[in-house]
Amino acid sequence: ENLANKIAAGEVVNRPESVVKELLENSIDAGAKNIQVVVKNAGKSLIQVIDDGSGMSEEDAILSIQRHATSKISTLEDLEAIKTFGFRGEALASIAAVSQFELRTKQINDELGTIIKIEETGEIIKEKDNLQAGTTISVKNLFYNVPARRNFLKSNSTELKHIIESFKKISLSHPEISFKFYNDDDLTFDLKACSLDERMKQIFADNILDVVLKVNEPTEYISLSGYVTKPNYLKRSKGEQYFFLNNRFVNSRIINHAVYTAFENILDKGDYPFFVLFLTIDPKKVDVNVHPSKLEVKFDDEREIYSFVNAVIRKTISSYDL
Ligand code: ADP
Ligand code: MG
Secondary structure (H helix, E strand, C coil), X not given: CHHHHHHHHHHHCCCHHHHHHHHHHHHHHCCCCEEEEEEEHHHCCEEEEEECCCCCCHHHHHHHCCCCCCCCCCCHHHHHHHHXXXXXXXXXXXXXXXXXXXXXXXXXXXXCEEEEEECCCCCEEEEEECCCCEEEEEEECCCCCCHHHHHHCCCHHHHHHHHHHHHHHHHHCCCCCEEEEEECCEXXXXXXXXXXXXXXXXXXXXXXXXXXXXXXEECCCEEEEEEEECHHHCEECCCCEEEEECCEECECXXXXXXXXXXXXXXXXXXXECCEEEEEEECHHHEECCCCCCCCECEECCHHHHHHHHHHHHHHHHHCCCC
């Protein structure tokens, strides 16, 4: 079982960023309103996520670190939803298998909280204590027991860049949640709960709304909203396309292409438009589990979606008086 966990871990956890992402997604799923992320040594020494979400009972806390023990799938309906959210119930087990792991959790109505630590031998130690409602997960010395992976980690600045990129994506799609991000004791981000517009300013720049066009095309079956850069503020950067499918960040070459071609006569070679776009469709019509990291997506009606996005962006651009 321990070996199986270590192997599975390779699929879910390949660097500190993936741990941060999985923990943040869990906190959001648990309904947290305030989330703090603490990283030390670019996440190599410590990744800690503190939330004020639902917390777990003692039973659930123990279950949560077993593989495929997710509490998020209980009906056939849910199985369909897996397609969107990629609930596979193995993130915590995977992370716990390759780190010095500690979980502290309490539900609001429980008198005492539960602390779970996992020893190097795999032994699970459980304690009860007075805790705040919510969950704190601490992941120390990631890959301490998998030297090949540990050695494969990049420089602190590279690993931190990935973590922050992930943090930005998640906080962009959840402006209603307040986030704090501490990097080696510095409070790098202090994001109060707000609107998407305000979160855009917090994440990108104070003047971001001056250089983007609003996109808003709700239909019965598919909706697109968010922002694309004004044609005269095109960026020469390929890393500034934020696409969220049913509010989860995904990489989609189809979508990128649909947006790029909408700019075709305006874009210079090597320029890419900045965008933050939210596409909402029926979860049954997409498959997010094409890749274990859940960042890639396959649409059932690829052509229709391409045409829709392309048409909406074209319309948005043409409504802007150059
Ligand atoms: P999944 O998110 O795919 O269900 P995880 O391994 O990420 O699998 O988490 C396992 C389970 O642990 C979750 O289904 C949830 O019930 C519980 N859990 C994990 N993190 C939290 C949290 N921060 N707050 C409350 N419950 C949590
Ligand atoms: Mg999860």
